Amino acid sequence: MMDNIDFSQSEQYTLSIRLGAEGFAYSVFRPSEDPAVTCSSYATNEALSLTANLKRMFREVECLSLPYRRVNVLMAGRRVTLMPLELFEDEQAETVFYYNFQRMENERVQYNILHQSNIVALFGMEGSACSFLTEQRPAVRFYAQTTPLIEYFTYKSRLGNNRKMYVNLWEEEMEVYVYERSRLQTSNTFPCRETSDQVYYALYLWKLQGLDQERDELHLAGGTSEKREALLAQLKRYIRQVFVLTPADNLDLQTITLCE
Secondary structure, eight states: OOTTOOGGGGGGSEEEEEEOTTOEEEEEEOTTOSSSEEEEEEOOOTTSOHHHHHHHHHHHOGGGGSOOSEEEEEEOSSOEEEEEGGGOOGGGHHHHHHHHSOOOTTEEEEEEEETTTTEEEEEEEEHHHHHHHHHHOTTOEEEETHHHHHHHHHHHTTSSSSEEEEEEEOSSEEEEEEEETTEEEEEEEEEOOSHHHHHHHHHHHHHHTTOOTTTSEEEEEESOHHHHHHHHHHHTTTOSEEEEOSSOSSHHHHHGGGGO
């Protein structure tokens, strides 16, 4: 998928890499190009550690070694917690994070300040992976995979005067975010892969948050087009305004430039 990119201009581009249990993915953002973002996936070896898979990817994917204007790394996973910006103190980041999660060996606590949302996302990363990436790219910036999604949904939720739910699908789980006029009301992750389970959890949170079946909106992203269409058809039986976001694929990699 990267064959049509002129990598002689790479110093003008942004490289973003997502690390996750479902595999790795990377994208190249080219300003003033159409499409501006080109994404590709990389299959990891489950027998190897995160860092070992990273080293393998950097050896095998030639474009990762080129110079870029900026390099972002997104960490997918459930070891992330959100807190209001006004309550955050950076020297307390580890204390707050490990109040919610059990300590893990060789973990480094990172955080992102989400300026559009007035939220801080604290997340854990394998320390050796951070060290390797910093050696490769000294100016690398680390993000929780949820950070660009929250910032993008915050921006989108300002349109109109109704409440909005955003559902982002993965192979083994779904993330759900609920907004009221650009204010994040709740976020949750549910382990599920079948459409019936996705419908159940979406409607459960819809009812729990008191959203209106006629007036409020539900937006879908992620997964395959077939999965999205199947979920769309089922949800439209209960909710009038259900839509598929554009872009719907690799939304985190598509929107990470909002965090620059």
